[in-house]
Amino acid sequence: MSKLSLRALNRATLERQWLIERRTASALDAVEHLVGMQAQIPLSPYVGLWSRLEGFRPSELAGLLEDREAVRGSMMRATIHLMSSRDFLEIRPLVQPCMDREIYQNQSYGRKRLEGLDLPAVLTAGSALMAAGPATAVQLREHLGPLWPDREPPSLAHAVRCLLPTIQVPPRGVWGKGGNPAMSTAELWLGSPLNASPSLDQLVLRYLAAFGPASVADAQAWSGLTRLAEVFDRLDLRTYTDAESGRILYDLPTISLPDPDLPVPTRFLPEYDNLLLSHADRNRWIDDTQRSQLLVREVLTRGSVLVDGRVAAMWKLEKQGNKSAVLEVEPIDKLTARARSSVQAEGLRLIEFAASSAATVDVRIVG
Structure with a gap:
């Protein structure tokens, strides 16, 4: 495996x-x-x-x-x-x-x-x-x-x-x-009733297609459902082992995994984005230790910035009508010069999207 x-x-x-x-x-x-x-x-x-x-x-x-x-x-x-x-x-x-x-x-x-x-x-x-x-x-x-x-x-x-x-x-x-x-x-x-015979198997397969590879506990954290192990057991799935925790991870056999060294761009996520909510173990995004639980909750409620694929900062957008829009970014740890540049550039694109009518715009990286 x-x-x-x-x-x-x-x-x-x-x-x-x-x-x-x-x-x-x-x-x-x-x-x-x-x-x-x-x-x-x-x-x-x-x-x-x-x-x-x-x-x-x-x-x-x-x-x-x-x-x-x-x-x-x-x-x-x-x-x-x-x-x-x-x-x-x-x-x-x-x-x-x-x-x-x-x-x-x-x-x-x-x-x-x-x-x-x-x-x-x-x-x-x-x-x-x-x-x-x-x-x-x-x-x-x-x-x-x-x-x-x-x-x-x-x-x-x-x-x-x-x-x-x-x-x-x-x-x-x-x-x-x-x-x-x-x-x-x-x-x-x-104007339509709920499906009288929905498929739990299909729901699990769709979860893996969007959030996998993942464990049974991950799927349960995403869905809020319990006892999904029996669903995983009857599906034809590929299995991996989490190198750090030793957990068994499941995935669709038709999906090939990308190169772990694949470069990834800086991305801004909104409050409560499911990317950060849909695994019992969030370590693939942020150090999910007891020390960081308050930080994780703050990240979820304020919006987050992914740098090199991991949560590196929190953000909020303050608008004053059509006068101004300020995107404030608060790094969790000190950003490198290259990371600051990418956050600044993507932040300006976000302001252009979310506050296109603002007369003046600014991205402020605090700290």
């Missing part, structure tokens, strides 16, 4: 994440290849697609959302993801166990607050409200609270959000627009 170094894993996953060379694919193709994109920060996927696609424009993704070819809804790990509509209908039933845990183990809205409750009746009432038009969480609470006066309205609304295949409808998530999250169900919004 071949051994893979961290560098080999890094290059392999970067290549299938389309972060070594920008692709000429459509935004819809990219979203499907990536099996969705983390989207709890509504505009994050726009930066994620810009980093992966040649000539990507915000209007392309905005159009997909407005035309209902793509949606934002609760998916893997019970978090908001941008998905193609057909993938949402296919995959949402598979991740229902994540949504169930979110309900029954949540400290704020959990089991004790729902004990003895006629949940099917609550879901029917929530569906009826959304059938009249997309509803905000406040509207759900105001509608459900009087029907079950002995229960806490937030718990009722949370049950509807998680136990029904809810999506957040536009203008939420549309570039240049905004608004409070308003929910509908997949069937109401898309």
Whole structure:
């Protein structure tokens, strides 16, 4: 069984994440290849697609959302993801166990607050409200609270959000627009039911195509599902050994791995990019030791910069209308002169994409 170094894993996953060379694919193709994109920060996927696609424009993704070819809804790990509509209908039933845990183990809205409750009746009432038009969480609470006066309205609304295949409808998530999250169900919004017989095997294969080579634990960290070992066991997969940890890693037998010494460009990732969330062991991207746990969380919430394929800095963009845009980059460790130059150049391209109307722009590398 071949051994893979961290560098080999890094290059392999970067290549299938389309972060070594920008692709000429459509935004819809990219979203499907990536099996969705983390989207709890509504505009994050726009930066994620810009980093992966040649000539990507915000209007392309905005159009997909407005035309209902793509949606934002609760998916893997019970978090908001941008998905193609057909993938949402296919995959949402598979991740229902994540949504169930979110309900029954949540400290704020959990089991004790729902004990003895006629949940099917609550879901029917929530569906009826959304059938009249997309509803905000406040509207759900105001509608459900009087029907079950002995229960806490937030718990009722949370049950509807998680136990029904809810999506957040536009203008939420549309570039240049905004608004409070308003929910509908997949069937109401898309006019189609969820797939009645989805394939967990296919989901694992698609995960490996976008994030592999990976372990069973990695796939479980990405999906939020458990007991995936039996799925891996019945699939025809190639196996490797992680040279550092000794873990068994799995991959599709049809994919060849790139040269571990392949040069890779500097790339900016948005907040909560799935590249950094989708492995139980993040060492291929960042030193995932106990010492660095707070740093990892900060990287995820602020956006990250990959230099030579590893997280080297955090970034945030401050805009003042059309007057100015400042991209502030905070290195984790001291950058070499060559790395600073590449960060500066890619940062200017990011500002041109995200703040094209700004009169003045600047990339500030702090430290």
